[in-house]
Amino acid sequence: MNAWAPVDSPDDLAGALDRVGYLADEGVATAAFLALRMGKPLFCEGEPGTGKTSLAAALAAALDVQLIRLQCHEGIDASQALYDWDFPRQLLHLRALEAASGGQLDADAAEQSLYTRRFLLARPLLQALEQAPCVLLVDEVDRADDEFEAFLLEVLGENRVTVPELGEVKAEVPPLVVLTSNRTREVHDALKRRCLYHWLEHPDLTREVAILRRRLPGISERLATQVAAAVRRLREAELLKPPGVAETLDWAQALLALGRTELDAESAATTLGAVLKYREDAERVVAASLDQLLAG
Template sequence: MTELKPRPAPRTIDETLDLLTGADYVADRSLATVLFLSLRMQRPLFLEGEAGVGKTEIAKVLAQALGRRLIRLQCYEGLDVSSAVYEWNYAAQMIEIRMEEAAGKVVRSDMERNVFSEKYLIRRPVLDALTGKAGAAPVFLIDELDRTDEAFEAYLLEILSDFQVTVPELGTIRAEEPPIVIITTNRTREIHDALKRRCLYHWVDYPNAERELEIVHRKVPQANSRLSAEVVSFIQKLRQVELFKAPGVAETIDWAGALTELDKVALDPETVSDTIGVLLKYQDDIARIGAGEGRRILDEVKAELAAAE
């Protein structure tokens, strides 16, 4: 494993923008500003937006650029303390108890002290995120918070207020330096205002055509320039169609990569039809685009790019 070398946080908005760009994340100035403020103020950053617009990637890029560990808590329905915060290694504890009994060590207080020690504590993401050293605090990604229930959200609120966790058998474990917290949500439900108030907020929207084309150039550099322009223009127009799930930036990158693997240098109706499953993941959406909407969009894309030349 490569040893991480923590680097200081950027000192200006421009440095923050350069940090993101240097890691091939094409961001606008508003995102760089709120990220800079989050780092300076040591406040969690709450990122909201549609799935696939690059919210999770921000945390990954930040960890890479700052040389910090990335600790990810993937949220889901039913997430509880034992999965998110900590639990005890019960099997190892039982073995220790049996060994102490076999050795004749039956003093209850000593036995409890031995089995309820750091040796048998399993640190889950939340507790792990609180153990970073000063100057090397990890990036703590709380991904898709809207998938959890309100009870866990309330528990998380308490942790984010003081950056500490109480383990009854050990006491309170407090962060030497608060982690860099990134919270993402796809807005499948509303997050309580009390949690949002402890964060800086940013809505991550779909990029405009110019920024999305730059993303494709960076992520799929081997793609033909004409093809990249057509792909971005097609997807920009596709997002204006009423679909169950519009394609995100992740799908743009995947489609450009897939078309490049097929040695395509431009879009045509047959290619769009054959590869539409890379972009759209719901049959009703695919059927709508296949019923003539896709050809109409492609004709518009070809005409606009030809006029621009």
């Protein structure tokens, strides 16, 4: 813990997160504190928009360390996550050596000069090992394939990698790793066993109102409560894309930009695109009556 900002309890961490604008409930603060104290990755699952990615950014800000993000996607491989060689620069370097040698290039010496640190492109995993202490966000790991999961498990388990041309790179202080998943597929048990696990729910009404008032200081408690309550009812509807906290903030900000002081059927209709991002969802809500949405 001596490499990190002093955090002695979940309450301390919750306070640090609060100071950077992230209102963590007891479960989130405890899970993040244990990940930090035990040196284990934190695996966060939940619906989109529940604050999983924001948690990693807030932890980096609260602990005053760098955030390094690895965005997973279908087909991602080790070279995209760990390191690659800068082939265009290597080629230019080789041509410069040939010109300087007058055609008498020493092939072995030239090859050795190509594979040095100056030509290495460090990707997020290698960056995290070299720059720790830091927060490493492995975002949407459920979008990667099984092979990448196995590779990731090995790197996170050892906190070291070997670059054949340069040798071993080991983190003296393991990075705080936050993995997120929207549960588009099940992540293998082997990876989950390596981590602490936490399921993130959408915030309750009181906390969502507090988030709105923290992030949008000009909003009244009445309007914040109306917006948060309406969003909660939208989440209970059968929508293609239920709104997350980001959409709640967008909706409230749109209303403020229009000078509205309360959420009524007219203002909801004109700003619905801030909270619902699919035409089918908007049509379903309008057909079910905006008055009913606001009166619930």
